[in-house]
Structure formats: structure tokens, C-alpha cells
Amino acid sequence: MASTYKRLAYSTRQIQLNSSYCAFNRFHRQQLRPFSLTHPTMSLPTRRLGTDGPLVTAIGFGAMGISAYYGATESDEERFKVLDHLYETGERFWDTANVYGDSEELIGKWFDRNPEKRKDIVLATKWGNLGGGKVRNDPEYAKECAETSLKRLRTDYIDLYYVHRVDSSVPIENTVKAMVELKNKGWVRHLGLSEVSAATLRRAHAVHPIAAVQMEYSPFALEIELPETNMLKTCQELGVAVVAYSPLGRGFLTGQIKSPEDFEEGDFRIDIPRFSPENFPKNLELVATLKEIAARHNATNSQLVLAWLLKQWDMVIPIPGTKRIKYYDENMGALRLSISDEENEEIRKAINKTTIIGDRYPPGWSASLFTDTVPLKE
Secondary structure (H helix, E strand, C coil): EEEECCCCCCCCCCCCCCHHHHHHHHHHCCCCCCCCCCCCCCCCCCEEECCCCCCCCCCCCCCCCCCCECCCCHHHHHHHHHHHHHHHHHEEEEEECCCCCCHHHHHHHHHHHCHHHHHHHHEEEEEEEEECCEEEHHHCCCCHHHHHHHHHHHHCCEEEEECCCCCCCHHHHHHHCCCCCCCHCCEEEEEEEEEEEEEHHHHHHHHCCCCCCEEEECEEEEECCCCCCCHHHHHHHHHCCCEEEECCCCCCHHHHCCCCCHCCEEHHHHHHHHHHHHHHHHHHHHHHHHHHHHHHHCCCHHHHHHHHHHHHCEEEEEECCCCHHHHHHHHHHHCCCCHHHHHHCCCCCHCCCCCCCCCCCCCCCCCHEEECHHHHCC
């Protein structure tokens, strides 16, 4: 199914960064210079996780791909090296879920090895997604999932606890109340939602402040900007952060994937319509355009896309994931790339000229996107 993204005239605020980053940016305004993230005390730019939430790294780490869905995984020791590198380079916002293979267990083992570092990490995980488009949101299941995640993560608390997918048959008010009970127990500190409708977000926020919504957001997936969803504007109105998952279009926008044949066996992208052999080459037009713009900054596609997302609103927090340290370092290079208003407009025009072909999820999964729930009975 084709979806044409329309140009939107949202006003955006300047990225709020710490003073050291701003000083660097004034000096290197025109080009991204090669660099290496190696300093153990490095302080990265931060953003607020909602109006009253904690400060988190402006670009977080999505821990799905390190454990599941993207082909074969590495040994624990190899993956610990990635987590060690994240910490050493200042990455403090880690995102996982109870359906990301052994991701929670892996992070829990890392905390066992580094117990003194747990307090430094803003840790997010999710519940309610049974896979294949199936969901469950009843209060009993919320408690069961939280208990299991705490054991897997080997921690006493979860900083940000998301409803991964919303059950349309359960009033969102009941789901949020169940999560508030978990907060009152001290198990979780902040509440989040994922792939909900704007109306559902408003209802949830009226019960208890929602710190963040996790939505797919990239030049490859702009549905949250559309008037039909009204999601981005609702988040801006309520002061709810947008945690952007798949900010690099599941790797497509990096320009590293040339055809569906590049996917490993077991890679779930094989089943996504927009990556089909028929649709893949048609969608490469956007990648080529982004590459031209990135080259002018001596930057990669990944860095340009992430910097562009940061430009859209100061509560947008992308969470790209990777199995490789070199790609993590590349992604974090976006924090040193300055995009002017004129360049932002140029990228927007390039996106608007592109028609993305194919749905962003396999058949049967789309029903759990931008979900509404039944009303609460009086």
C-alpha cells in the first residue's frame, strides 16, 4: 500500500544541548568532523523525558536488534563489549522489551557484572505485546510482566515502563491505573505508551502523566505528523516526549542495504511489505537523495537522518539499535551535526517528493498501530 507523506508546517524549537556541546557546535557549524567515542567520562547531550521526567541521552540505544529479529546474535561476551562501550561513551538511555529475545536477560547479566552502574542508566522496558499482532493489557498481566521483567533485568526498579501495544478491548484508564499501582510499589518510576492513538494518549494522560510515547518516526515513517493521527501535535501540547523507534527505517535509510538479498536468514524484515523484492528498489529514491545531502556535511546517511529527527522537536529522542560498536559510534556522530532551518526544509521537500511503497509491518500486525480502546464504563 502506498502512502504519500504530506508537507507539514509545524514550528520546531531549537535543540537544547549542554554548554559543552553548544561550544563545539559553534566551532564546527558547517561539517561533521571524524571522531571516536572513547572517553570514559564523556558527557553527551541530554533531553527531557516528558515535562517532569528525567534527563536522558539525546540519542538512546534500542536493544532489540542486539538480541532478536535481525538474524543471528553474538555470544554474551561479545554483546557485553557493546554494552560496556555504551556506558564508557556516555550512553545512559537503554530501551528493551519483554519480547526482544534475551535482551532483558542480557542487560540483567550486565548489571550483575556492573552493579554500581545501574543507577546511572535510565532503563526502559515494555509489556503487553504477545507478538504477531496479539496483545494483552489486563491488570493481572501488567503485574505478572513487571515481576518477570524485574527478575530478568536483575533490578529493583524500571525507570520507564511502556505499554508496548494497546489492547483495544480494555479501557486505557484501567491499564494506566494498573501501572500506577506498580509505580506505587516502587517497581516503576515513569509510565509510557507505544503505538497508541492521540485520543488514547489524552485519556491515559488524564489518569496519570505519561512521560513518553514510543512511535516509529523517521523520513521513512511520518505518520505521527499527519493530521489524521495528530500524534506529534498532541505530544507537544501535553509535554509528552516522542521516543522514536526505527529512526533509520530499520536500517534502510543508512544506504548500507542494497536489496532484500542482503538480509540474513531469520531477519524479520524479509516479511515486511516495503522491503519486498517488488517495493525495495522503488523506495531507494529517498535513500539516494539523503546521501547527496549528507555528503555536503561529510556525514553519513545515518547521521543526517538522526540529526534531522533531533531538529523536529526538542522532546524527540531517537533510539537506533545495532549489534556493532562501529555503527553505534557512527550514529552518535549525529550529535555533532548541525542542520540549519534551510537544510531542514530541503530534507523535508525531498521527503515530500517521495512515495513510500508498502506497509511498515507484516500483514496482521498493523491492527495494533495507533490503537484506540473501548471507553471506560461509568
